[in-house]
Amino acid sequence: MNGLMNGKANVAPKTWEERIGLLILLLAAFGWRLAGLTQQSLWRDEVDVIWLALRPLRETISMFVSPAQNGPLYFLLMRPWFALAGTSEYALRYTSALASLLAILLVWQVARRLLPGAGRPGLANIPLLAAFLMALHPYQLWYSQEGKMYALIVVLVLASTWAWLEAMHLGGWQRWLIYLIVTSFCIYTHLLSALILPVHFFWFVLSAPLNRQRWRGYALTLSGFVLPYLPLIWWQWHYLTALDYETGYAFTPFADVVRTLLLDYTGAAQVRRSVYWIVPLVFLVLGGALVGAAEDDAGTKAGPEAGPSQPTVLLPIAPARRVGMLVIWLVGPVLLLHGVSTIKPLFVDRYLIWIGPAFVLLLALGLRVVYHSGGRWARLTAQVLLLFVVGLWAVNGWEQTAIPGKTQLREAVTFVAEHRQPDQLLILQIPHTHYAYRYYTSDFGSDPFSQSDERLAPWAEGLWTQNGLSDEQAQAEVDGSMRQMTDGFDEVWVLLVEANSWDGRRLMDAWLDAHGTLEELKSFHGIEARRYRLRQE
Numbered sequence: 001m002n003g004l005m006n007g008k009a010n011v012a013p014k015t016w017e018e019r020i021g022l023l024i025l026l027l028a029a030f031g032w033r034l035a036g037l038t039q040q041s042l043w044r045d046e047v048d049v050i051w052l053a054l055r056p057l058r059e060t061i062s063m064f065v066s067p068a069q070n071g072p073l074y075f076l077l078m079r080p081w082f083a084l085a086g087t088s089e090y091a092l093r094y095t096s097a098l099a100s101l102l103a104i105l106l107v108w109q110v111a112r113r114l115l116p117g118a119g120r121p122g123l124a125n126i127p128l129l130a131a132f133l134m135a136l137h138p139y140q141l142w143y144s145q146e147g148k149m150y151a152l153i154v155v156l157v158l159a160s161t162w163a164w165l166e167a168m169h170l171g172g173w174q175r176w177l178i179y180l181i182v183t184s185f186c187i188y189t190h191l192l193s194a195l196i197l198p199v200h201f202f203w204f205v206l207s208a209p210l211n212r213q214r215w216r217g218y219a220l221t222l223s224g225f226v227l228p229y230l231p232l233i234w235w236q237w238h239y240l241t242a243l244d245y246e247t248g249y250a251f252t253p254f255a256d257v258v259r260t261l262l263l264d265y266t267g268a269a270q271v272r273r274s275v276y277w278i279v280p281l282v283f284l285v286l287g288g289a290l291v292g293a294a295e296d297d298a299g300t301k302a303g304p305e306a307g308p309s310q311p312t313v314l315l316p317i318a319p320a321r322r323v324g325m326l327v328i329w330l331v332g333p334v335l336l337l338h339g340v341s342t343i344k345p346l347f348v349d350r351y352l353i354w355i356g357p358a359f360v361l362l363l364a365l366g367l368r369v370v371y372h373s374g375g376r377w378a379r380l381t382a383q384v385l386l387l388f389v390v391g392l393w394a395v396n397g398w399e400q401t402a403i404p405g406k407t408q409l410r411e412a413v414t415f416v417a418e419h420r421q422p423d424q425l426l427i428l429q430i431p432h433t434h435y436a437y438r439y440y441t442s443d444f445g446s447d448p449f450s451q452s453d454e455r456l457a458p459w460a461e462g463l464w465t466q467n468g469l470s471d472e473q474a475q476a477e478v479d480g481s482m483r484q485m486t487d488g489f490d491e492v493w494v495l496l497v498e499a500n501s502w503d504g505r506r507l508m509d510a511w512l513d514a515h516g517t518l519e520e521l522k523s524f525h526g527i528e529a530r531r532y533r534l535r536q537e
Helices: 002-035 044-054 057-065 072-085 089-114 126-136 138-144 150-170 173-189 191-206 210-224 226-241 254-265 275-295 319-341 349-371 376-402 409-419 431-440 452-456 471-486 507-515
Strands: 425-429 459-461 491-497 516-524 527-534
Touching (some): 044 057, 044 072, 044 431, 057 072, 089 349, 138 349, 150 191, 150 210, 173 210, 191 210, 191 319, 191 349, 254 275, 275 319, 275 376, 319 349, 409 431, 409 516, 425 471, 471 507
Parallel strands (some): 425 459
Antiparallel strands (some): 491 527
């Protein structure tokens, strides 16, 4: 009894210190995310979230049974939030910042079940170190300040993984049911998060001897996935196999996939750092993957260092298997998505944002490997490497928040709306920009698109010239369309956003230059606002 009480006395202060440190970390991370939340304008996909969520409810629900739709659950969840908080940039992105905060907490929980060191001080505490790195990670920070489903997907995949680990460790139908429900939420929030299922399957194969005890519960849970997923397979199968269906994405060679993801997860993508900056981070991740199993502290069983509260923390399987699970989490979805993309190109790096926690966990493990690889110099090297990662990610995070990286729709629309007269035609190129114009000229209330036709008129859609016609034929078609479009107007405003995707030959611009005088030009990041005075002919 005395030994047990002494164990509790020894462990409890460390546990409380860790949790207080985690709380401080969460508050600091939340403050950083909120401080830069509206620094950048919404880009068109974020405006689309508001539009899709606020459409008639029947149209939003119909996305669940419509082919080639993605993320219907996210739009449905955002609908009551907009009714409560409004549709300002802050309200939209606040949900992502909050989700990112939950992801930090879940990384800590998942790490406690896969990696050693819970309750220990300094670099020995891999779970707390991983949470710290997750809070600082520039790629996670970027999507914590974007009004899309990607921050939520990270949370849901982490929650699914945590539920799987709990069910495998402790069993019980309630835990398997939680895993089934949370993972189903993942799929209906972003279709490609279904790739977590094969990841967990390979984890099950690795999890001997537990897999011999839990196979019935896991098998029943997998059969439970059939009901929610058969409709998805049915709706999407045609689009995967039909020869005449284009996804809109170009095929990405595997080398480019790896390079893109490396830049993302080392935090260098948004600020375009040289690849040389990422070498130390890659070294640490490889060290964690290849040597990390040796860092296990036998936490799967009680011992004088673990204390009585620690035996149930780590998943009771071999250390090398737990590290192998992290490697599968990081690499498996990349290989699977690339394999699917050989049939229909689908690779977009943000679709795999949820493998980022595996990168962070291996990075934290790599720091501990260096720390314990020798004596004083090894410990000093690990500390220097940690300072390098913290400094690099802090600078990258600040730069990507402060320096415009998204299309400045807010600034451009505000400029045009303030200078445009009621008798001046507005041409939007690409036409999809009309949602952003409606939004940024609203009061950001519960329905920013209400009565937006009046604010937008008179306006016209920019011309599509990617039609395969010869230059001569296309120019003649543009001439006729532009004459009809501008008839009766002396002045024309043009907003050019991603114009090359709609008018790659810039034939509409050439017509305006030939038939009008450019009187005003204002450039923003990713967008131009022009005002032409048309010549009378």
